[in-house]
Amino acid sequence: MLGHSLISVVDDDVSVRESLPDLLRELGYAAVAFSSAEEFLASDSIGQTECLLLDIAMPGISGPELHSELTLQGRNIAVIYITGGEDPTTRAHMLKRGAVECLRKPFSDEALLEALNIAFQGNRTIN
Amino acid sequence: MVDSAYAESQLPLDTALPNGVASLDSIVRTEEMLQRPSRPPEPEKENSALAALVIALADSPGTILQTLADKVLEVLRADSAGLSLLTKDGERFYWAAVAGAWQPHLGGGTPRNFGPCGDVLDRNAAMLFTHWELRYPYLGAALPLAEEGLLVPFFVNGKSVGTIWAIAHSAERKFDTEDLRVLQSMGRFASAAYQTVESIEDLKLEVAAREKAEASLRDLAGSLEEQVHIRTEELRFSEDRWKRIFENSAVGIAAVDLKGRFVMANSAYQRMVGFTEDELREKTYLDVVAPDFQPLNIALMTELLDGRREQFNIEKQYRRKDGRLIWVRNNVSLLPGADGSLRNIMSIVEDISERKAAEESLQHTQARLSHAAEVATAAELSASIAHELNQPLSGIITNANTCLRMLDAEPPNVQGALETARRTIRDGNRASEVIRRLRALFSKSTLATENVDLNEATREVIALSSTRLKKDQVVLRVELAKGLPQVTGNRVQLQQVILNLLQNASDAMSAVGDRPRQLVVRTERDEDDGVRLSVQDAGVGFDPAASTKLFDPFYTTKNGGIGVGLSVSRSIIEGHRGRLWAAPNDGPGATFSFYVPGRSNEMPSDLSPAARTFAQDSTARNS
Numbered sequence: 001m002l003g004h005s006l007i008s009v010v011d012d013d014v015s016v017r018e019s020l021p022d023l024l025r026e027l028g029y030a031a032v033a034f035s036s037a038e039e040f041l042a043s044d045s046i047g048q049t050e051c052l053l054l055d056i057a058m059p060g061i062s063g064p065e066l067h068s069e070l071t072l073q074g075r076n077i078a079v080i081y082i083t084g085g086e087d088p089t090t091r092a093h094m095l096k097r098g099a100v101e102c103l104r105k106p107f108s109d110e111a112l113l114e115a116l117n118i119a120f121q122g123n124r125t126i127n
Numbered sequence: 128m129v130d131s132a133y134a135e136s137q138l139p140l141d142t143a144l145p146n147g148v149a150s151l152d153s154i155v156r157t158e159e160m161l162q163r164p165s166r167p168p169e170p171e172k173e174n175s176a177l178a179a180l181v182i183a184l185a186d187s188p189g190t191i192l193q194t195l196a197d198k199v200l201e202v203l204r205a206d207s208a209g210l211s212l213l214t215k216d217g218e219r220f221y222w223a224a225v226a227g228a229w230q231p232h233l234g235g236g237t238p239r240n241f242g243p244c245g246d247v248l249d250r251n252a253a254m255l256f257t258h259w260e261l262r263y264p265y266l267g268a269a270l271p272l273a274e275e276g277l278l279v280p281f282f283v284n285g286k287s288v289g290t291i292w293a294i295a296h297s298a299e300r301k302f303d304t305e306d307l308r309v310l311q312s313m314g315r316f317a318s319a320a321y322q323t324v325e326s327i328e329d330l331k332l333e334v335a336a337r338e339k340a341e342a343s344l345r346d347l348a349g350s351l352e353e354q355v356h357i358r359t360e361e362l363r364f365s366e367d368r369w370k371r372i373f374e375n376s377a378v379g380i381a382a383v384d385l386k387g388r389f390v391m392a393n394s395a396y397q398r399m400v401g402f403t404e405d406e407l408r409e410k411t412y413l414d415v416v417a418p419d420f421q422p423l424n425i426a427l428m429t430e431l432l433d434g435r436r437e438q439f440n441i442e443k444q445y446r447r448k449d450g451r452l453i454w455v456r457n458n459v460s461l462l463p464g465a466d467g468s469l470r471n472i473m474s475i476v477e478d479i480s481e482r483k484a485a486e487e488s489l490q491h492t493q494a495r496l497s498h499a500a501e502v503a504t505a506a507e508l509s510a511s512i513a514h515e516l517n518q519p520l521s522g523i524i525t526n527a528n529t530c531l532r533m534l535d536a537e538p539p540n541v542q543g544a545l546e547t548a549r550r551t552i553r554d555g556n557r558a559s560e561v562i563r564r565l566r567a568l569f570s571k572s573t574l575a576t577e578n579v580d581l582n583e584a585t586r587e588v589i590a591l592s593s594t595r596l597k598k599d600q601v602v603l604r605v606e607l608a609k610g611l612p613q614v615t616g617n618r619v620q621l622q623q624v625i626l627n628l629l630q631n632a633s634d635a636m637s638a639v640g641d642r643p644r645q646l647v648v649r650t651e652r653d654e655d656d657g658v659r660l661s662v663q664d665a666g667v668g669f670d671p672a673a674s675t676k677l678f679d680p681f682y683t684t685k686n687g688g689i690g691v692g693l694s695v696s697r698s699i700i701e702g703h704r705g706r707l708w709a710a711p712n713d714g715p716g717a718t719f720s721f722y723v724p725g726r727s728n729e730m731p732s733d734l735s736p737a738a739r740t741f742a743q744d745s746t747a748r749n750s
Contacts, residue, residue: 015522018522025531026529058597059602104517105517109532
């Protein structure tokens with residue numbers, strides 16, 4: 001897997017944790033999944049992660065709180081939010097806070113790819 | 128005008144106001160009292176007190192003022208209570224009757240022109256005082272000091288002759304508008320009592336005069352004392368005095384004989400029913416009772432005459448002479464005659480048509496509110512459902528995408544594709560589980576009462592609220608008692624109450640940042656095979672003084688909250704013959720609990736009006 005950028009998925013929902021890493025691997029990335037922000041913060045992956053697919057509403061530390069924490073730690077990790085919520089204002093709000101994108105669940109693989117391309121600033125070819 | 132802040136800080140007078148006294152405004156709290164949440168009326172207690180007073184007036188008029196003070200103390204749960212009468216020269220008030228902590232001060236008094244009683248007579252209105260000794264230093268000697276004193280004037284022939292009052296010595300007891308209403312009603316009684324006492328005084332004078340005039344005949348008569356006694360008895364039970372009591376009363380009073388025929392009725396009663404006293408004498412009490420209430424009235428009257436009860440209270444409708452129906456509150460009791468054997472039945476009647484109209488309009492409003500709350504709940508629920516469904520749907524779509532890509536690869540990754548297909552099925556099942564829970568919540572008839580397992584009902588609500596609770600960073604602890612008895616009720620309504628309580632608890636903790644937002648949902652067995660459910664939060668809590676107001680429609684401590692939830696919830700629980708209440712925690716936050724009786728205590732076939740309107744409302748919406 002050397003040379004593959006690492007994407008971490010942080011989501012308390014098991015369906016997402018089971019499905020998303022496989023798709024990311026199909027897209028050519030390395031991927032790991034965590035069920036909470038706390039678990040991610042305590043892991044070794046935090047140093048290698050280049051991009052975070054992050055749920056917004058989670059028990060304990062929420063997505064945006066994790067984002068702030070990472071910024072405080074001076075880590076430069078691109079954040080793509082994935083949310084099950086319906087609130088149309090959430091996306092604009094999250095982009096303003098420095099997110100790359102905010103995807104509403106369920107999302108298509110095209111939408112995911114597009115967001116990942118922005119996250120990696122298009123300087124990586126996929127497939 | 129003295130700065131009122133001095134009085135409010137309750138500094139000793141000599142340091143705060145070396146050259147003056149506290150202003151009247153600074154010790155008056157009447158306006159504030161009108162804003163306080165008022166305690167619920169206790170009509171039975173009040174009626175019994177009123178009945179006891181009327182009987183006392185007949186039996187022992189000499190002590191009627193003291194009885195009145197005792198009853199004020201009891202009904203208002205005051206620490207002290209009493210009556211002040213203006214002296215004949217109009218210079219002073221003297222405390223003619225005192226009950227409670229101030230009893231030792233009986234016979235004391237205040238100057239007409241410099242004291243709370245005088246203020247009340249000047250303004251010709253009820254007033255609430257706090258720490259009056261700040262303005263009237265001589266009251267500093269009347270211990271214990273009065274934290275609050277509520278005074279109501281009373282009148283005879285339009286002239287104010289005194290005040291009736293209640294005092295709280297501790298800060299715990301705060302008088303409210305309900306206390307004011309009760310005290311005013313007793314004030315009206317005081318007017319009647321006062322005139323009777325005056326007539327008793329006249330009677331004593333008359334007896335004294337007779338004694339003097341007949342003193343020389345004492346030896347000859349031999350039994351003057353007996354004669355005086357007989358004469359006194361005659362006067363005591365004279366029609367005259369009864370008339371006086373009857374006519375001066377603001378409430379309707381009527382007496383019927385043991386066959387139910389009217390013997391007499393005061394003018395207030397005559398105005399209520401529209402018949403003159405002469406017309407009434409031709410009738411029985413049933414002739415003025417609306418047909419709907421006759422069976423109940425007959426049953427209660429039979430119990431009274433059989434000696435199975437001494438009195439009863441009933442709210443019923445009268446049919447007036449003009450055919451119009453009015454609502455009245457009625458206290459009926461047996462009245463022993465002078466010789467102890469002849470008995471009449473006394474009926475005390477208060478016109479409550481206005482209150483009933485207000486209640487009906489409130490009920491109507493509540494029905495509309497409950498509909499609004501249901502709509503709001505539905506919106507909340509649908510957002511929650513969307514979120515719950517989006518999770519497995521997201522998994523399904525991602526898996527399907529991955530599966531396609533794996534099969535499309537060269538060579539195809541069949542093993543991987545199989546795995547993603549299996550996961551797709553699993554997510555599909557998760558989605559259908561969400562749907563199943565929703566069906567469980569909504570497919571049941573919204574009207575039916577059934578046996579409800581409150582634990583199961585609670586689990587369903589928790590499953591549907593978990594997203595929102597998670598979003599609100601709530602740490603949920605669920606403690607459901609094993610072997611909980613089933614309750615009979617409307618499952619959906621009970622679940623709406625639980626949902627309301629969970630949402631309120633979560634909202635109450637939204638500003639909490641310095642401690643875990645812990646929420647505990649607990650079920651336990653309670654008395655009579657009933658079940659209690661409590662929702663305990665660690666939120667901002669509530670002001671204990673507002674605890675009765677919490678359940679009012681529109682009352683809310685939340686910014687932007689609509690506050691209908693608790694009022695509707697209480698209607699629902701009361702419709703299940705249960706109780707819903709709130710209590711502050713020892714630590715931070717509050718606990719809201721409801722109790723519903725168990726199956727052995729069958730639901731009445733007739734739901735309470737609130738539950739009925741709620742049910743009707745649901746039908747209207749579902750049809």
